[in-house]
Every structure is written in C-alpha cells, then in structure tokens.
Amino acid sequence: MQQTGAGELYLRGLLRAQLRLALEVLGVLVLVLGGLPLLYAFVPAVREASWAGVPLAWPLLAVGLYPVMVLLALRYTGRATRLESRLSAAARER
Numbered sequence: 001m002q003q004t005g006a007g008e009l010y011l012r013g014l015l016r017a018q019l020r021l022a023l024e025v026l027g028v029l030v031l032v033l034g035g036l037p038l039l040y041a042f043v044p045a046v047r048e049a050s051w052a053g054v055p056l057a058w059p060l061l062a063v064g065l066y067p068v069m070v071l072l073a074l075r076y077t078g079r080a081t082r083l084e085s086r087l088s089a090a091a092r093e094r
Helices: 005-042 044-048 057-093
Strands: none
C-alpha cells in the first residue's frame, strides 16, 4: 500500500481497531485472572474446597486457566487477521 493520505487513514483505522481488540482481550484476561483470587477471598466454601487432598485453587490455576488463555489467543489472532484482511481488501478496492 502506498503511503498516501488514504493509506494513512486505513493504517490509523487498523491500528485503532487492533488496539481496541487487544484491550478487549486484556480485559477478559484481567477479569478471569483477577476474579479467581477475589472468588477465593470472598467465598469461603470455594477456598476450602479440595480435590484428592489438594486445594481446588491449585488444579484450577495449573490446568484450568491454560485453555482459557489459548482460546483468548486464538480469538485475538483470528480477529486481528480479519482486521488486516479487511484493510487489504479496502486498499485494493480504491
């Protein structure tokens, strides 16, 4: 894409859209990661729960969070790719 006024506008729009997407994914991650300690702090039944003698917090943190992070990463990558594809298509059309 040439660095024209229109190209700069497309690029600025892409950067804004990608920033918005990154902030959305970061917000979900903060809610999930920040919500677990709050859940354990304010709900004693969850804090005291155990599985095979291990506090439930450990298996949940060790195993349960990774699929969530992988799904967030896949969603981010797919949406970022679509944003870039739309920019390329819009640039080709003009």
